Amino acid sequence: MSALIFDVDGTLADTETAHRDAFNAAFIDVGLDWYWSESLYAGLLDVAGGKERLLYYWKMIDPEEADGMKVGETIAEVHAIKTRHYEAIVSGGKLALRPGMLRLINEAHDAQMPMAIATTTTPVNVDALLRTTLGRDWRSLFVGVCDASVAIHKKPAPDVYLAALAALDFPASDCLAFEDSENGLRAACAAGIPTLVTPSAYTAGHQFNDALLVLPHLGDPDQLMHQHVPGADQRWVDLAALSRWHNGTLFESA
Known part of the structure; x- marks a missing residue:
């Protein structure tokens, strides 16, 4: 990974x-x-x-x-x-990142692991959210910010993920995508990227058969998941757990 x-x-x-x-x-x-x-x-x-x-x-x-x-x-x-x-x-600061996302982004940044954004929402919407939650310099955290301005075809087409892969300059199999919807999962899988899904309230009924793993959220030490992370003792997701899943250690149990 x-x-x-x-x-x-x-x-x-x-x-x-x-x-x-x-x-x-x-x-x-x-x-x-x-x-x-x-x-x-x-x-x-x-x-x-x-x-x-x-x-x-x-x-x-x-x-x-x-x-x-x-x-x-x-x-x-x-x-x-x-x-x-x-x-x-x-x-107005009314939206926070989902549990575990800020912690994981900071952990990946500290580990110098490249990150990218792959969304088909507008650049204005992306900036509004991430400027508020990650700070004005949020773009410096990501090697590539791929949004609706770079994707000719929207999800479930893989265009935006192919753009992210080009920005990262890694093979699809060496990356891990995070999605919440069936269309997003289909887009990432069409680009060949293993994908972890954390459904939202609006997408809980979607089909995620091709996901590497489906979890309610990533959890935090002060906002634990209701289950232990597969293959780990804690009830939140970190880079070490992600790496084990990505390497295939838990494919069968997932």
Whole structure:
């Protein structure tokens, strides 16, 4: 195991509720009578990308209107307003990283293990979250920050993971990816990268058969997992445990 690659939304932090709130606020701002409930949004997350999600929903509720000439313009406007709402929510410090993520990133940084970001969310969204949780110099922690601006095709296509591999300059088999969704897992696996999945509340029902391991979160000494880490005495994940899993020591038990 030579490098780590992190998805952002749902993986580094439980961002999806903030995204949903931002979408609903944008709908109010532009005078749309739309409202995305938790259950509806959970289903919409199967569609990768905010603009794509808006178009999918529009076609679902009013396919004739969704084929209008100014649909693209309207979607761009709604998405821009939604992004501003999301940035305001996140910049207010209301979101923390999921258990174990900050500790693991710091441990990898101290061990001089290269890391990259592989997400198909927008650069603005990535910066809003990581600037708040990792500090203004967060980019210095990562060899590559691969987001929607570098991925032609979004997850489950492997484009963003292939970009991360190019930035890291390691073979896929030497890396470990962290994901929370089925689409993310499919993208990482399509790029040949072993993947650890920590589902979020919105993705708990997804299928993760191809994951190296599925855990509720990575745990921390003050926020323990409910189970012992496979192959270790503690109830949180560290680099040593990750390395053992990656090397195949626990493939059968996982």
